[in-house]
Amino acid sequence: MSAKTIVITGTASGFGHLSVRLFAEAGWNVVATVRKESDLDTHAGVENVKTLFLNVDDEEADLAFGELARSQFGRVDALINNAGYFHSGPLEASTMDQIHRQFQTNVFGLIALNKAFIPIFREQRSGVIVNVSSISAEAGFPYTSVYEASKAAVASLTEGLHAELAEFGVAVKALFPGNMATRIFSKTDRAQDVPQDYLASWDRFASLNVVRSDPAITAAVMFRMVTDGNSRTVRYYSGPDGDAIPRVKQLLGQDWYWEEFSARNRGESTPLWDALMPSPKA
Numbered sequence: 001m002s003a004k005t006i007v008i009t010g011t012a013s014g015f016g017h018l019s020v021r022l023f024a025e026a027g028w029n030v031v032a033t034v035r036k037e038s039d040l041d042t043h044a045g046v047e048n049v050k051t052l053f054l055n056v057d058d059e060e061a062d063l064a065f066g067e068l069a070r071s072q073f074g075r076v077d078a079l080i081n082n083a084g085y086f087h088s089g090p091l092e093a094s095t096m097d098q099i100h101r102q103f104q105t106n107v108f109g110l111i112a113l114n115k116a117f118i119p120i121f122r123e124q125r126s127g128v129i130v131n132v133s134s135i136s137a138e139a140g141f142p143y144t145s146v147y148e149a150s151k152a153a154v155a156s157l158t159e160g161l162h163a164e165l166a167e168f169g170v171a172v173k174a175l176f177p178g179n180m181a182t183r184i185f186s187k188t189d190r191a192q193d194v195p196q197d198y199l200a201s202w203d204r205f206a207s208l209n210v211v212r213s214d215p216a217i218t219a220a221v222m223f224r225m226v227t228d229g230n231s232r233t234v235r236y237y238s239g240p241d242g243d244a245i246p247r248v249k250q251l252l253g254q255d256w257y258w259e260e261f262s263a264r265n266r267g268e269s270t271p272l273w274d275a276l277m278p279s280p281k282a
């Protein structure tokens, strides 16, 4: 049997870049996508990787991408919808254009790609789709509401698809990465003209999140999600914070979690919170 093939979007940097290497080293064929023509050589020299241009905002290109990707190595077995970016700021200062763009990339592009690959996987009665959400969708951070709403949409979509496609042997899974040191934060699309009222609290909140974990932790979870043969688990988490937040929520219950988490976001975390939340892993 020929080597399996995976398609990974948004591979110029971060989790996508690292996971291309993991799959290629494990003997997979990889169709890696990049958003900028200038990044087409980003995986040059890595064996069994074909790098294609795809701006996931282009739904027509997304919908045609299943067949284009399959034609690269003659088969396709898995898809990681990783491409995405971070919009941040108080909602009232985010323009509707910024909000639409955030959903275009993080949600509508991802939905179009799911649509492109589902018929292929359904017909062959096998396939894994990993949709990248974020722990922020579960945690509920301030100044992040648009991003986390887009990532919550990804999580819900994935759960619905998991139930819809299981009978065809297709596993659809959502990944909730914790806070990881990638380039995403140097490219943040920030709300402009933010009222003075917010600035002190937003700055204090930002200063709480500067220590981030090693993104290789997330790439390793991506690899596991595709290769573990587990079609029962829908939600996978990565990083000390990614792993801890759902557990702490379960332990404390929603209301108590919310009280503790809100205090932490004001820079007033309690000893209980500090004991429950592990430090980032560099």
Ligand SMILES: NC(=O)c1ccc[n+]([C@@H]2O[C@H](COP(=O)([O-])OP(=O)(O)OC[C@H]3O[C@@H](n4cnc5c(N)ncnc54)[C@H](OP(=O)(O)O)[C@@H]3O)[C@@H](O)[C@H]2O)c1
Residues within 6 Å of the ligand: 009, 010, 011, 012, 013, 014, 015, 016, 034, 035, 036, 054, 055, 056, 057, 082, 083, 084, 085, 086, 105, 132, 133, 134, 135, 136, 176, 177, 178, 179, 180, 181, 182, 183, 184, 185, 187
């Ligand atoms: N880092 C974190 O803490 C964290 C936590 C939770 C979830 N995530 C999610 O993880 C995924 C990967 O992010 P990362 O942290 O690895 O950041 P990253 O290094 O910025 O990688 C994101 C990739 O997505 C690409 N991309 C952005 N918009 C695109 C578009 N319209 N079409 C095609 N590609 C596009 C970027 O391309 P360019 O290089 O051209 O910009 C980049 O290659 C994202 O979905 C992000 O929301 C990240």
